[in-house]
Amino acid sequence: MLLFNQEKLLKQVDDENERIMAANILDKAEQTLRSHEPVFSNFLNPYQRSLVEPVLDKIHDLKYRSYGAFKKAERKILALAPDYYMWELLTEPLVILEIKGNFKFENVNHRDFLGAILGTGIKRELIGDLLVADDGCQVIVLAEIKEYLLLNLERVHKVPVEIEEISAERLSLPTQRVKKIKSTVASLRLDSVASSGFATSRTKMAREIEAGKVKLNWQQETDPAQKIDLTDVISIRGRGRVEIDEILGESKKGRIKLVTKRYL
Structure with a gap:
């Protein structure tokens, strides 16, 4: 039943x-x-x-x-x-793994570490956040794949790596930098708000949206005219996230006065 x-x-x-x-x-x-x-x-x-x-x-x-x-x-x-x-x-079924290697002469990023993990055959839904630093990466994963990764993840971007489980107290949490931007936009369209928050032209932003490079609430959005609400989150990989912080009314020319927050 x-x-x-x-x-x-x-x-x-x-x-x-x-x-x-x-x-x-x-x-x-x-x-x-x-x-x-x-x-x-x-x-x-x-x-x-x-x-x-x-x-x-x-x-x-x-x-x-x-x-x-x-x-x-x-x-x-x-x-x-x-x-x-x-x-x-409840015991959380999560573990934190620290991946370290000699990355001094290698320009490795989030994509490199994630790609290396996925390259072992692990599915994305078994992997949480990755916190990338100069000398490696800390990654949250389900406990069920810990031993598999310890045995199978040997290199990241051709660099040999060592992996160990660490405690939550050793997490290197990123400092969240926030930049507030005052601007005016013609409307609360995705291309208008995003171009303001990411400090680029509306035309260029529209092209990026149509090319699938922009996410709205963590989902790819390809329509530049999509309307934006106060609770929406706009993100571009490698460039942070943008949210509307405040709507201040209209300017004398009828444009919307806006304060956006960009998380760097």
Whole structure:
């Protein structure tokens, strides 16, 4: 006997890939309610969590929490449990691995480390955030793949590496730099707001959007005319994120006065 109507809960999810992802989470919700034990998802990005969490909120007798090894992690897993379960009993299935090598003469970045990990055959959904430093990278992963990576990840960008598990206290969390920008835009279109926040021309930004280089709420968006709300997040890999901080009304020429925040 089903504990809830999965099809009814998924009505609001239109995209096929998103439905598959959400259905997988609902399967885990059913599993935890039947087993009376906590169940964990793979890593989800903020957009995926924004789709799944309102669905989970509709299931009686269920509760959930997100974990990413540190508070501001972008990619997190969901822990699902019956509503009477005590979170204090939960052991997070996450480990932090530190990858080190002689990168002094190599220009390695986030993509290089992620590519090396994926090159071992590991799927992206088993990997959380990567914190890249000059001498290596710290990566959050599901505990189930720790031993596999320790055995199989030997090089990053042709550089031999050593890997060890570290504690959360040794995480080198990046300092978040925020730049506020006052400007005026003709409208709250994606190309207008993004060009203001990333300090580039609207024409150039429109081309980048159409080329698939810009994400809106962690999803690729190719329509420059897409409307932007106060809660939306615009991101470009390697260039940070932009959000609207404040709308100050209209200028004398009828343009929208805007304050954007750019996280560097």
